[in-house]
Each structure stands twice: as C-alpha cells, then as structure tokens.
Amino acid sequence: MDISGKTQLFPIIGDPVDGVVSPPAINAWLRARDIDARMVPLHIPTPSIDAFWGLLRLSETFLGCSVTYPHKQAAFAQVDTRTDRAARLGALNTIRRNPDGSLSGDATDGLALVQAICAKHDSLAGKTAHIIGAGGGAGRAIIDAFCEAGITGLSIADTDAARQAETADLVAQHWPGVLVSSDQPADILVDATANGKSVNAPPLFPETAIKECELVCDIAGNLRTSQFLTMAERAGKTCVDAQEMGQGQVEAQMRFLFHPSEISNAS
Numbered sequence: 001m002d003i004s005g006k007t008q009l010f011p012i013i014g015d016p017v018d019g020v021v022s023p024p025a026i027n028a029w030l031r032a033r034d035i036d037a038r039m040v041p042l043h044i045p046t047p048s049i050d051a052f053w054g055l056l057r058l059s060e061t062f063l064g065c066s067v068t069y070p071h072k073q074a075a076f077a078q079v080d081t082r083t084d085r086a087a088r089l090g091a092l093n094t095i096r097r098n099p100d101g102s103l104s105g106d107a108t109d110g111l112a113l114v115q116a117i118c119a120k121h122d123s124l125a126g127k128t129a130h131i132i133g134a135g136g137g138a139g140r141a142i143i144d145a146f147c148e149a150g151i152t153g154l155s156i157a158d159t160d161a162a163r164q165a166e167t168a169d170l171v172a173q174h175w176p177g178v179l180v181s182s183d184q185p186a187d188i189l190v191d192a193t194a195n196g197k198s199v200n201a202p203p204l205f206p207e208t209a210i211k212e213c214e215l216v217c218d219i220a221g222n223l224r225t226s227q228f229l230t231m232a233e234r235a236g237k238t239c240v241d242a243q244e245m246g247q248g249q250v251e252a253q254m255r256f257l258f259h260p261s262e263i264s265n266a267s
Contacts, residue, residue: 003038004036006036007036007037007038007061008036008037008038008060008061008062008063009037009038009039009040009061009062009063010026010037010038010039010062010063010064010065010066010257011039011040011041011042011062011065011066012039012040012041012042012065012066012067012068013042013043013044013052013065013066013067013068013071014041014043014044014067014068014069014070014071015043015044015045015046015069015070015071016043017041017042017043017068018041018043020041020068021246022039022066022246022249022250023039023040023041025246025247025249025250026039026066026250026253026254027039029250029254035258037063039066042065044071046070046071049071049074053078053103056095056097056103057097057101057102057103058101062097063096063097063257064094064095064096064097064103064257065095066093066094066095066253067092067093067094067095068093072091072092072093072137073090073091075091075092075093075095075105076090076091076092076105078103079092079095079103079104079105080102080103080104081102081103081104081105082104082105082106083104083105083106083107083256085106085107085110085111085141085144085145085148086105086106086107088144088170088174089107089137089140089141089144089170091107091137091141092105092106092107093106093107093108093109093253094106094107094108094252094253094256094257096256096257106253106256107141107144108141108249108252108253108256109137109138109141109142109145109249110138110141110142110143110144110145110146110148111145111248111252112245112246112248112249112251112252112253113142113145113190113217113219113240113245113248114145114146114149114248115247115248115249115251115252116217116240116244116245116247116248117188117215117217117240119244119248120238120240120244121214121215121238121240123149123150124146124149124150124151124188125149125150125151126150126151126152127150127151127152127187127188127214128151128152128153128154128155128184128185128186128187128188129143129146129151129153129154129155129186129187129188129189129190130154130155130156130157130186130188130189130190130205130209130213131143131146131154131155131156131157131190131192132157132158132190132191132192132193132204132205133157133158133190133191133192133193134156134157134158134163134164134167134192135156135158135159135160135162135163135164135166135167136158136163136192136193138192138219139156139158139167139190139192139193140166140167140170142190142192142219143156143167143170143171144170144174144175146188147171147174147175147178148175151178151188152177152178152179153178153179153180153181153184153186154171154178154179154180154181155180155181155182155183155184155186156168156171156180157182168180185209185212185213186209186212186213187213187214187215188213188214188215188216188217189205189209189210189213189215189216189217189232190216190217190218190219191203191204191205191216191217191218191219191220191221191228192219193220194220195218195220195221195228196218196219196220196221196222196225196226196228196229196241196242197220197221199225199226199227200227201227202227203227203228203231204228205228207231210228210231210232210235210237211235213232213237214237214238215237215238215239215240216228216229216232216237216238216239216240217239217240217241217245218239218240218241218242219242219245220242221241221242222241222242222243223239223241226241229241
C-alpha cells in the first residue's frame with residue numbers, strides 16, 4: 001500500500017517503542033481490507049505526552065492510536081469517553097479519534113487473550129483460572145475479561161502484595177459471583193508476566209498444576225522459546241502464546257477503532 005495525501009495514521013505510542021511488535025499485523029489487517037491507513041511506531045517521551053494529545057485531537061490524519069508503556073494511565077485521563085472495561089481498569093491501550101476531535105478509549109489486552117483462547121478452545125464460561133502477574137496492567141485486564149467471559153473461579157498471584165490486593169478488590173467489586181481462592185485447581189493457567197521472554201526461565205507454575213489444567217497461556221513467550229509452553233505442550237495441553245494473543249489484539253483493537261458498518265464496507 002502506497003502512502004498518499006489521504007493516508008491516515010494509527011501510531012503505537014510509547015517510551016520507548018523500539019520493541020513493539022504490533023505494526024506488521026495491524027498493517028496486514030488494514031491492507032486486507034483496502035483501508036488507506038498505516039500503523040507506525042511513534043516514540044513520545046513521557047515529559048512530552050501532553051503535546052501529543054493536542055496533536056491527536058487537532059489532526060484528521062489520525063485515526064487514533066495504540067498505547068503502550070508507560071502512557072496507559074495518562075491516556076485514561078485524556079480521553080472524553082471510555083468503555084466500561086477501561087473505566088474499571090483505570091487504564092487503556094486503544095484510542096479512537098472521533099470526527100469532532102473527541103477521543104474514546106478502550107482496554108483490549110484482556111479481550112485479546114480471550115479472543116485467542118476462543119479461537120482454539122471452548123468458551124470460558126464455567127471455567128476456573130490461575131493468573132500469575134495479576135497485579136500488572138495486562139494481568140488485571142485479562143482477569144477482568146475472563147470474569148466478563150463467565151469464569152466462576154479465580155486464583156491470583158503477584159510479587160507485589162499491594163497490587164495483588166487491588167486486583168482482588170476489583171474482582172470483589174465488579175464480579176462478586178467469581179470465587180477468588182488461593183488453593184483451588186484451575187482449568188486455565190496464565191503467565192501474565194515477562195517471564196516467557198527468557199528462553200532460560202523455568203515455568204512459574206508447578207508441574208502438577210500444568211498436568212491438571214486444560215489450557216495454558218504465556219503472554220510474553222512463544223511455543224518455540226517458552227519453557228512453560230514447551231512443558232504444557234509435551235503434557236498434551238492446549239497452548240496460547242504471545243503471537244496468538246497479538247493476533248487477538250489486532251481483532252480487538254480494530255473492532256473498537258472502526259464501527260462495524262465501516263469494517264463491512266471496507267472488506
């Protein structure tokens with residue numbers, strides 16, 4: 001797709017952005033639908049983030065933006081409207097610029113994993129889950145999305161006790177029907193930490209938990225590198241890795257960015 005004077009931009013902003021992996025998948029989605037738009041990485045130093053919000057509102061060149069570390073909380077404070085899930089989480093990762101220059105925000109990290117799981121496994125309804133890294137932004141978003149998808153039981157763990165308590169409070173406040181327990185067996189295991197990025201990192205879950213579950217997810221690791229996923233695959237478990245979650249992220253972000261009628265017309 002050539003760049004024209006009509007090409008719109010959907011940048012992914014962060015500080016830094018040299019490690020982002022979203023642009024190829026997002027741009028492939030846009031090309032497949034003949035949408036004249038591109039995702040580009042855009043380094044926005046944290047002290048300059050307020051200037052970016054002004055540009056985003058003023059320029060019709062922007063469709064919106066994808067938001068990564070450390071700007072998710074700042075983005076939450078800047079948008080005019082938010083989805084219920086973004087409001088619950090107090091952070092967001094996807095912004096849509098509306099025709100009047102107003103900004104709408106959503107938090108799609110959890111939806112991305114649910115999308116990836118449902119593409120190769122049964123519904124989450126009635127399942128139990130154990131999430132390590134539950135106090136981080138991604139972990140909290142995943143927990144919220146799992147609860148919304150109908151899980152009935154949840155075990156959570158985080159190295160930061162205060163963040164873990166905050167996540168437990170979020171579940172108690174918004175999803176009172178979900179039982180939070182530290183010792184229940186889990187159908188689904190999720191490593192929501194960066195552990196899987198290291199090929200030498202042993203699984204954070206014990207081997208017994210892996211043998212007893214149905215499905216494992218590693219949001220930072222891939223099947224060819226993550227020891228957690230390798231062990232689970234050898235045990236015959238369904239595995240969801242970072243690449244599959246990334247594809248789920250594409251679908252979740254684009255669904256929010258474009259109204260369904262616009263997607264249909266562009267397909």
